Amino acid sequence: MEDVKPHKYLEHxxxxxxKAVGAEEGLVVFGQNVSAGSRISGFTKGFxxxxxxxxxxxxxxxNSLVGFGFGIMIGGGKSAxxxxxxxxxxxxxxxxxNTYNIIRNSTHTKGSFTILPVIVDMGYxxxxxxxxxxxxxxxxxxxxxxxxTNKYDVVKIIATHFAKPGFRIISVSQRMYKDEIIxxxxxxITDKDMKFVQYKDGADVTIVSFNFSFPYAWQLALEAEKxxxxxSVWNVNYMTPVDWKSILENIKITKKLVVLxxxxxxxxxxxxxxxxxxxxxxxxxxxxKREMRADWLxxxxxxxxxxxxxxxxxxxxx
Amino acid sequence: xxxxxxxxxxxxxxVVRLRISQMFVNEEYKAKRLKxxxxxxxxxxAIAVAVNETMERGDNLLPSHRNIAYNLARAGKLQPIxxxxxxxxxxxxxxxxxxxxxxNPEMGIVYTSSILGNAFPVATxxxxxxxxxxxxxxxxxxxGDGSMEEGSYYESMLMARSMELPVIxxxxxxxxxxxxxxxxxxSPIDVSLLSKSMDIRYELLQGNxxxxxxxxxxxxxxxxxxxxxxxxxxxxxxxxxxxxxxxxQEFPEGEFINYHAGPAPEVFLNEWPxxxxxxxxPVFVLTKHIEQSVLKEDARRQFAILQKEIS
Numbered sequence: 001m002e003d004v005k006p007h008k009y010l011e012h013x014x015x016x017x018x019k020a021v022g023a024e025e026g027l028v029v030f031g032q033n034v035s036a037g038s039r040i041s042g043f044t045k046g047f048x049x050x051x052x053x054x055x056x057x058x059x060x061x062x063n064s065l066v067g068f069g070f071g072i073m074i075g076g077g078k079s080a081x082x083x084x085x086x087x088x089x090x091x092x093x094x095x096x097x098n099t100y101n102i103i104r105n106s107t108h109t110k111g112s113f114t115i116l117p118v119i120v121d122m123g124y125x126x127x128x129x130x131x132x133x134x135x136x137x138x139x140x141x142x143x144x145x146x147x148x149t150n151k152y153d154v155v156k157i158i159a160t161h162f163a164k165p166g167f168r169i170i171s172v173s174q175r176m177y178k179d180e181i182i183x184x185x186x187x188x189i190t191d192k193d194m195k196f197v198q199y200k201d202g203a204d205v206t207i208v209s210f211n212f213s214f215p216y217a218w219q220l221a222l223e224a225e226k227x228x229x230x231x232s233v234w235n236v237n238y239m240t241p242v243d244w245k246s247i248l249e250n251i252k253i254t255k256k257l258v259v260l261x262x263x264x265x266x267x268x269x270x271x272x273x274x275x276x277x278x279x280x281x282x283x284x285x286x287x288x289k290r291e292m293r294a295d296w297l298x299x300x301x302x303x304x305x306x307x308x309x310x311x312x313x314x315x316x317x318x
Numbered sequence: 319x320x321x322x323x324x325x326x327x328x329x330x331x332x333v334v335r336l337r338i339s340q341m342f343v344n345e346e347y348k349a350k351r352l353k354x355x356x357x358x359x360x361x362x363x364a365i366a367v368a369v370n371e372t373m374e375r376g377d378n379l380l381p382s383h384r385n386i387a388y389n390l391a392r393a394g395k396l397q398p399i400x401x402x403x404x405x406x407x408x409x410x411x412x413x414x415x416x417x418x419x420x421x422n423p424e425m426g427i428v429y430t431s432s433i434l435g436n437a438f439p440v441a442t443x444x445x446x447x448x449x450x451x452x453x454x455x456x457x458x459x460x461x462g463d464g465s466m467e468e469g470s471y472y473e474s475m476l477m478a479r480s481m482e483l484p485v486i487x488x489x490x491x492x493x494x495x496x497x498x499x500x501x502x503x504x505s506p507i508d509v510s511l512l513s514k515s516m517d518i519r520y521e522l523l524q525g526n527x528x529x530x531x532x533x534x535x536x537x538x539x540x541x542x543x544x545x546x547x548x549x550x551x552x553x554x555x556x557x558x559x560x561x562x563x564x565x566x567q568e569f570p571e572g573e574f575i576n577y578h579a580g581p582a583p584e585v586f587l588n589e590w591p592x593x594x595x596x597x598x599x600p601v602f603v604l605t606k607h608i609e610q611s612v613l614k615e616d617a618r619r620q621f622a623i624l625q626k627e628i629s
Contacts, residue, residue: 061439061470061477063469064470067442071443074447095436098432
């Protein structure tokens with residue numbers, strides 16, 4: 001897949017997906033308002049499928065939309081369900097667990113199903129919607145889930161997984177929609193399944209980001225470099241624990257670890273890395289997550305408030 | 319087209335085979351030799367035979383957890399199904415599925431689910447997949463009067479109608495959801511009106527006559543494919559194997575226990591497998607069409623064949 005010009009996160013995601021959708025034979029694209037109105041606020045803007053495919057502006061039937069996609073998959077077809085909000089996927093959990101289990105256990109379909117929900121993580125939503133716990137969905141049935149966070153991973157994740165045989169969920173962050181997409185440059189290590197990527201290789205500190213916290217990790221790395229530190233930066237795109245060997249080897253060298261996870265879940269997927277890393281006799285480890293304050297059900301910001309200078313001071317302290 | 323005499327006999331033999339096969343399973347169940355829970359479908363043989371006779375290559379069938387009659391009909395034999403219940407590698411799904419998710423993709427059974435309502439949307443997806451490939455096939459999804467209470471029933475009917483998909487929603491109305499009758503758990507649903515409201519054809523099957531069921535089902539299948547339209551078929555069934563517990567002060571006539579799953583303790587293996595002398599029993603209904611002596615002779619033969627098959 002050819003590279004695209006740098007611009008806003010949403011534009012970049014949309015452009016990459018538009019190319020992928022247009023390249024697939026027999027693709028069924030469906031979801032609410034996928035080709036009507038704002039096209040899910042621009043997420044599915046300009047989608048055109050090949051003659052062998054179809055775009056369906058679906059009914060408001062989330063459980064059934066998920067089952068429908070699995071049905072197409074069992075039938076050997078390729079489908080992609082675009083969803084305005086991760087919360088809507090709660091209605092499809094029965095299908096995500098039971099139907100997907102049956103397919104994995106008993107069928108040998110070459111069909112494909114991809115769900116692409118938007119994580120509504122910009123805050124100020126109040127009690128109606130604030131789920132950004134993408135990993136929880138994946139954990140519940142060991143589903144392959146990938147978070148799109150920067151200019152490199154969007155192209156790589158879509159190329160590696162979209163419309164490929166099998167099932168997965170690929171999510172985007174609404175919080176980043178209007179931000180300039182981060183271009184982390186040529187990566188040091190890319191996992192073949194795009195479960196994690198190493199973007200910087202330094203010996204002073206290992207920074208690892210989870211869920212959609214890569215922009216925080218990247219900013220922290222840039223701030224650290226300003227004071228002469230050489231950080232290693234890793235982003236975990238995958239939603240459930242992976243083989244941490246590569247990251248642990250890096251931590252053994254730096255002996256200092258910063259883990260960032262912006263999910264609101266009580267069961268963060270970074271916990272498994274932390275548990276293993278803390279057995280390595282670290283000089284320092286800092287864990288940054290979103291603090292759930294008493295007003296978390298009110299319309300408040302979802303951003304993590306990070307004092308980068310303070311973090312760097314703590315890392316530099318002997 | 320009226321059923322010929324020889325074809326009638328073949329259909330009657332199938333009804334009897336499905337019944338005796340289930341009776342063998344029941345005996346194994348009573349003897350605690352099965353490794354998984356089985357939902358017997360004594361009383362469902364007529365509709366199972368009708369669906370099987372109607373299906374053509376490429377059609378999809380999505381039964382519920384009570385799938386034994388359909389699996390027996392599609393497989394044409396008992397042993398691989400019984401072996402799946404024993405969780406033997408020789409089982410129809412090599413011990414991967416057990417009872418409630420038993421599949422037979424080669425014969426069109428591509429999905430089964432014990433989760434109420436999950437099969438409806440999967441059927442719509444399968445139908446879309448087949449339609450887009452230009453196949454002249456139908457997808458049959460089997461639901462109960464309990465699972466049609468789930469939102470996915472309405473949602474999937476709506477999706478199938480909106481997208482003009484050849485899906486047959488077959489509702490097995492046995493009046494019960496585990497231990498509660500319809501009138502104990504909800505207001506009635508007029509399925510014909512519900513279907514009409516969505517501009518979906520509705521048909522009612524009752525009386526357990528496999529011959530008329532086959533004719534009706536063939537007509538429905540053709541209509542669904544030719545018009546690219548879903549159809550809703552409601553079939554009245556009784557899950558045979560009910561019993562009464564011993565008399566108590568609270569229940570002088572004995573508490574009524576509806577058969578749901580597990581062995582049916584008061585159903586016994588018999589060369590003549592009729593359970594009830596009423597239209598609730600498809601084997602009884604056969605006696606309206608074929609001499610009982612002929613049926614009994616055939617049943618004895620089937621019994622011996624099945625006994626040999628699983629010995």
